[in-house]
Amino acid sequence: MTEVKVGDEVPPWEMPCVERARMRTMAAILRDPNPIHWDPNLVSKLPLGAGERTINQGPLGLSYMINMLHEWAGPACIRRIFMTFPKLVLSEDAVTARGVVTDVNSDGTVVCDIWLERDGDRLLEGNATIAFPD
Amino acid sequence: MDIPSEESVKRVVGHQFPGGEYLIAHWENFLLTECTGAEALPDGLAHPVALFHVPFLGANTSIGEMFELGQAKSEFSIGIESYEWEFFRPLLEEELYQISGSILSVDRVKAEGRIYDRIKFRFDIRKDDQDIARSTIIWHYNRGRYDRS
Numbered sequence: 001m002t003e004v005k006v007g008d009e010v011p012p013w014e015m016p017c018v019e020r021a022r023m024r025t026m027a028a029i030l031r032d033p034n035p036i037h038w039d040p041n042l043v044s045k046l047p048l049g050a051g052e053r054t055i056n057q058g059p060l061g062l063s064y065m066i067n068m069l070h071e072w073a074g075p076a077c078i079r080r081i082f083m084t085f086p087k088l089v090l091s092e093d094a095v096t097a098r099g100v101v102t103d104v105n106s107d108g109t110v111v112c113d114i115w116l117e118r119d120g121d122r123l124l125e126g127n128a129t130i131a132f133p134d
Numbered sequence: 135m136d137i138p139s140e141e142s143v144k145r146v147v148g149h150q151f152p153g154g155e156y157l158i159a160h161w162e163n164f165l166l167t168e169c170t171g172a173e174a175l176p177d178g179l180a181h182p183v184a185l186f187h188v189p190f191l192g193a194n195t196s197i198g199e200m201f202e203l204g205q206a207k208s209e210f211s212i213g214i215e216s217y218e219w220e221f222f223r224p225l226l227e228e229e230l231y232q233i234s235g236s237i238l239s240v241d242r243v244k245a246e247g248r249i250y251d252r253i254k255f256r257f258d259i260r261k262d263d264q265d266i267a268r269s270t271i272i273w274h275y276n277r278g279r280y281d282r283s
Contacts, residue, residue: 015171022169029166030187032197034209046210058214059186063170066182075175076224078182085214126216 004110004132010099013068018056018093026057040091048088056089061124065114068097074133079109083126093118102127137277138205140242143251146203151235151257156192158184163227180225186217188225189257189269192233203237204253204275215252215272222265232260238270247282251275 020038027037035042040052048055062083069077089095095118103111109131116124158180167174167181175181190196206212235257243252252274259267 022171025165026169029162029169030197031191032187034197036210058217059183060169062186062217063172063181063183067170067172070172070175075177075179078219078221080218080220081182082216082218084216 004101004104006101006103008101010068010072010101010112010114013064013071013097015064015093015095015097018060018089018091018095020054020091023054023056023060023091026060030057030059032057050088050090053090053092056091056093058083058085058124061085061089061095061116062126064095064116065097065099065124065126065128068099068114069112069128069130073110073130077130077132078128079131080129081114081126082128083114083124085124087121087123089116089118089123095123099128105129108132137249140251143205143242143253143275144240146237146253147240149203149237151190151193151195153232153234154192154194155230156188156233157230158188158225158227160227178226178228180227182219182221182225184225185219185221185259185267185269188231189233189235189259190255192231192259193235193257195235200255200273201275204240204251204273206275207277211276213250213274213276215274216270217272218270220268222267223261225259225267229261231266234258234260243274244280247279249277249280251277 023037036055044052099112099114115122238254241252255271257269
């Protein structure tokens with residue numbers, strides 16, 4: 001197993017532009033009828049301060065952190081993820097997934113704090129337990 | 135302010151969704167993974183983000199029905215508190231999974247000027263009596279604001 005210790009940073013993963021087209025595809029896959037993900041005119045009329053931008057699905061924001069963990073520890077590494085959503089991710093945002101190791105368990109699994117940020121501002125925050133391949 | 139009574143919302147605690155089966159088709163996994171900005175995963179692995187929609191579609195419910203069960207004022211009145219996803223085995227595409235789901239709890243919360251109902255859902259994915267994954271979702275059904283003075 002890769003030698004990992006508390007305080008290690010997970011190599012960051014960048015989404016340079018949150019695309020509206022991907023939100024529309026995601027809405028169709030999820031069968032999610034909520035127009036905040038595809039109707040910018042409607043979003044502009046809501047008291048969200050988002051202007052004429054659409055709102056990224058929560059799971060999509062979370063997926064950027066999954067991609068970061070996969071690139072670090074392999075595509076079957078995730079055992080558990082817990083995520084909160086304090087701020088919105090909007091179309092055209094450039095966001096970066098980041099993480100830091102907070103614990104290494106006796107069974108070899110690794111616990112990380114993970115978050116998604118825009119210009120240093122944390123939009124999503126949570127933690128994950130991962131297992132490196134043998 | 136027209137707010138459903140706490141008792142009427144709490145009636146859904148213990149509600150079991152019909153349950154059923156779900157297969158993540160290759161095309162679905164491909165498009166889903168593309169939405170995340172990643173390349174397709176190897177060995178038939180499904181992208182873990184599938185643990186958002188596969189449980190409720192497989193349990194034969196929908197985002198719309200989950201909003202209705204909690205008496206959401208509108209689709210804009212829902213907020214996410216948290217998602218907890220546990221993977222006991224990797225999710226695979228083209229595998230048929232058995233899925234069950236229920237509403238675990240409802241709590242009326244008055245805090246920081248907001249009134250909302252905090253509703254917790256849980257979904258389990260199994261295959262041949264083996265636990266594969268679990269999703270626990272907590273949503274806030276916003277009811278309005280109250281005067282803190």
